[in-house]
Amino acid sequence: MKIGIPKEIKNNENRVGMTPAGVFALTKQNHKVYVQSTAGIGSGFFDEDYQEVGATILPTIEDIYNQSEMIVKVKEPIAEEYGLIKENQIVFTYFHFASSQPLTEAMIKSKAICIAYETVEDEEGTLPLLTPMSEVAGRMSVQQGAKYLEKPIKGRGILLGGVPGVKPGKVLILGAGVVGVQAAKMAAGLGAHVTIMDINMKRLRYVNDVLPNHVVTDFSSEYSIRKHIKDHDLIIGGVLLKGGKAPKLITRDMLKEMRPGTVVVDVAVDQGGCFETTKATTHEDPTYIIDDVVHYCVANMPGAVPYTSTIALTNVTLSYILKLANFGWEKACEKDKTLAKGLNIVKGEIVYDELVGIFD
Template identity: 55%
Template structure:
């Protein structure tokens, strides 16, 4: 199979779909890889590094999309990239379609086979291709939140861990999954006053065992959520429903009654965000203010630590890339239920029910199993 790796073009996105070691592995398996010029420069890899690994380097994205049977990316294709997709071509990347109607329509029109990292599952129902970026984003959320609280960034001027004689900042984490867990580890490590809310009793038990008395673990009711959010200095939104739009758990009214200079970091922004006042921002212009609350809603947060993120992502995606390349998409999807769960769009149909429901496009929905021969 001929696999193509274009350069990412989203604002301040430096990650790359495949590192040279991944290219070498595919070449070793008998496949061809083409890489766009400077695709890996943001994570420290030159074009020569890819050539030495066995790839061919082409100057333009048009070359990659025109030639490749499978395109491997990191972020969702932007409008100019979606226009280059063609019928029968495989796209393997993060898609986050539930909050993005324009992308959903374009992928349907492209007739391409679009497999989303974020809905691929493992044997236990976990999300193996989302997990590494959730780990990064959770840890980064506390870094971003700490900076956002600084007075120079229009925050209230609090140090997360406080100092002797001065209380630490109160950090509330909404969602105790992979993102929330990693955010809590960082916040606890910095000495913050940490509270985690979740509705899954088993998750709460595990968090309680993990953190003991270093973090408060609370069952999330409307009353508990309101109480904790209004008392918080920093709120981390870490709620995920795989493939679906994130629920708007923190309302405009909650925001209006938060402390002046408090901060929120909405890690769920890729799926539309879990704050009613959220809208996606970029690393170039990461924050805005609503009702004196500073909002940090960068949609590709892990892109800021591109080298760490790229290696973590490649470790997870490479076995799936090899499987698809070795077997072809049809046989690979048929043999792996978890990979099949990643199929979101195929031959002009939506194969992810959550996306169809989010956009009220049920007429386009066909179960993924029905699309595989």
């Protein structure tokens, strides 16, 4: 199969769809891999690295789409790419269709085979291709939140870990999934007081078992959220509904109950966000302030650490890419039900149940 790896063109997206190690695995099995010139440079991989493992370097994104039967990306295609996608072309990437009607309509119109990383689901109900980026984003949410709590950036002026004689900052995490647990680990490691909330008691028991004593759990409800937001310094939203829009757990009126300089980080922004006041931002201009509350809502947080993120992503996507390349999408999805869950739009038809009727 002919596989194309274009350069990501979303604002400040420095990741690339595959490492040279991944390309080597494909060329070793006699697949043809095309990599757009400088596609990997933001992640620390150069054209020569790809050429050494058998890739062909092409100069433009148009060349990549024109030559390839399958496109392997990181982020969803943006408007400039819509017209490049061909009928029956496989596009394997993060799509997050639920948060974008224009993208959904464009992919229906393209009649391509759209396989979304974020809905590939195994028998245990876990999302193996979303997990590594959720791990990165969860850890980064605390790293970024701690920075934006600094006074020069309009935060409360809080050092999360405190110092002797000064109590530590307080972190509230909504959701005890992968993002929430990783955020809790980072916040606890800094010495902050951490409260993590969920409606899944099994997850709360897990958190209680594996994290230190200064990470406390609470069952999530509007009442309990309203109580906690009044005295927490950093609030992290890490709620996920598979393939659907995130629920709005923090409403606009709740901002007035927070202290000025509170920082909110919405990791669920790709799925529409779990704060009512969320609007997607970029690494170039990551924050905005509403009612004296600092919002950090960057839609591609792992793109700020592209070396780590690209390797972590290729580690989990490569086995599925090889199946698609070796067998074609139909046979590969027949053989692997986990991969089949990634099918979202096929030849102009929505085939993922959670997307049907979402924009009606």
